[in-house]
Amino acid sequence: MGLTKTIWANPPEYLRMQQPEHPVLFFAPSVLQATARRFLDGFPGLVTYAVKANPDEMVIENLVAAGIRGFDVASPAEIEMIARIAPGAAMHYNNPVRSRAEIAVAVAHGVRSYSVDSRSELAKLAALVPIEGTEISVRFKLPVTGAAYDFGAKFGATPDLAADLLAEAARAGFIPSLTFHPGTQCTDPMAWDAYIRTAAGICERAGVRAERLNVGGGFPAHRAAAHAPQLESIFALIDRVATEAFGAQRPALVCEPGRGMVAEAFSLAARVKAIRDDSHVFLNDGVYGGLAEMPLIGAVDRIEALAPDGHPRACAPVGRVVFGPTCDSVDRLPGEIALPADLAEGDFILVHGMGAYTTVTNTRFNGFGDLQLATAMRLRA
Numbered sequence: 001m002g003l004t005k006t007i008w009a010n011p012p013e014y015l016r017m018q019q020p021e022h023p024v025l026f027f028a029p030s031v032l033q034a035t036a037r038r039f040l041d042g043f044p045g046l047v048t049y050a051v052k053a054n055p056d057e058m059v060i061e062n063l064v065a066a067g068i069r070g071f072d073v074a075s076p077a078e079i080e081m082i083a084r085i086a087p088g089a090a091m092h093y094n095n096p097v098r099s100r101a102e103i104a105v106a107v108a109h110g111v112r113s114y115s116v117d118s119r120s121e122l123a124k125l126a127a128l129v130p131i132e133g134t135e136i137s138v139r140f141k142l143p144v145t146g147a148a149y150d151f152g153a154k155f156g157a158t159p160d161l162a163a164d165l166l167a168e169a170a171r172a173g174f175i176p177s178l179t180f181h182p183g184t185q186c187t188d189p190m191a192w193d194a195y196i197r198t199a200a201g202i203c204e205r206a207g208v209r210a211e212r213l214n215v216g217g218g219f220p221a222h223r224a225a226a227h228a229p230q231l232e233s234i235f236a237l238i239d240r241v242a243t244e245a246f247g248a249q250r251p252a253l254v255c256e257p258g259r260g261m262v263a264e265a266f267s268l269a270a271r272v273k274a275i276r277d278d279s280h281v282f283l284n285d286g287v288y289g290g291l292a293e294m295p296l297i298g299a300v301d302r303i304e305a306l307a308p309d310g311h312p313r314a315c316a317p318v319g320r321v322v323f324g325p326t327c328d329s330v331d332r333l334p335g336e337i338a339l340p341a342d343l344a345e346g347d348f349i350l351v352h353g354m355g356a357y358t359t360v361t362n363t364r365f366n367g368f369g370d371l372q373l374a375t376a377m378r379l380r381a
């Protein structure tokens with residue numbers, strides 16, 4: 001039995017030596033810690049991480065090592081995992097609908113911050129959680145702008161209802177706060193502008209000074225090669241608009257990135273199973289695996305094609321129809337994907353920026369999707 005190497009220099013090294021027949025997600029802890037520091041240094045408030053984007057324990061451990069001290073949790077399983085791996089970290093239970101049994105788990109773990117978007121859920125919390133020292137963060141929504149899909153379709157009170165809920169929470173003795181989520185992969189910073197100004201209006205209408213304003217997740221990842229997201233300019237806009245909108249009443253700010261924190265720290269490798277009659281490409285991963293988001297929010301075009309020996313394919317790209325491995329016809333990447341003209345059976349494609357919503361949406365439909373995780377020093381050769 002030989003030694004097992006557990007940290008690889010880069011994905012090509014692993015692919016060349018292992019010749020994997022299953023999809024592989026490569027994780028670079030150094031990239032995750034660098035992104036965490038970018039948020040911690042740049043965001044003008046408390047940085048928390050939305051666990052659902054990628055709950056891998058290595059992700060949580062590396063975020064803690066980088067200095068992240070708060071987590072957005074949405075279920076008892078997430079609460080129990082964070083309590084175990086990051087004891088003492090703040091947990092914000094920002095799924096605004098919870099069963100009584102779920103609330104009991106949160107109380108037992110000392111969760112002191114809950115979002116609400118309805119009177120019924122506020123009343124439920126008032127009956128079940130300690131009032132003193134507990135924050136109620138009223139979640140409000142606006143018609144969506146700029147994001148890849150509309151989170152307001154499920155959660156969020158209208159600004160009118162939010163003002164009532166904020167006043168009600170303050171009257172009941174909770175710490176009153178506000179929260180919103182501009183929608184995931186939000187590439188238009190003006191969404192934050194609109195939400196923050198609306199938040200100030202809600203406080204005015206309620207006659208309540210919000211203790212904190214949580215500006216959500218939604219920070220975009222680098223999906224299109226030509227458009228690197230400018231996190232620092234979004235942070236600067238949030239900072240400026242919060243002061244303009246609230247003046248002396250400015251609440252403390254919180255953010256809860258999922259995608260923007262974790263996407264860049266992972267790259268996904270899939271193998272070319274076949275190229276049918278020189279045209280359609282079949283991969284061993286698809287929309288039921290790590291590529292689930294592509295039909296929903298668009299393909300990632302940061303793709304490298306590697307020969308089995310790990311060297312990049314060098315021909316000019318051509319548009320290809322790309323299918324996943326299952327027998328389902330929706331298992332296809334959207335549109336055509338630009339891949340080098342010399343792509344061949346047995347090659348690998350390496351998709352960058354794949355850390356968010358990939359492991360969690362991976363199914364084993366049709367017996368495919370045996371996604372393996374490998375740790376690498378770097379994700380680029």
Ligand SMILES: *Cc1c(COP(=O)(O)O)cnc(C)c1O
Nearest residue numbers: 050094184185217218257258259
């Ligand atoms: C999913 C979610 C997030 C993270 O969203 P991203 O778009 O991945 O940043 C943050 N907050 C809440 C309440 C969420 O449900």
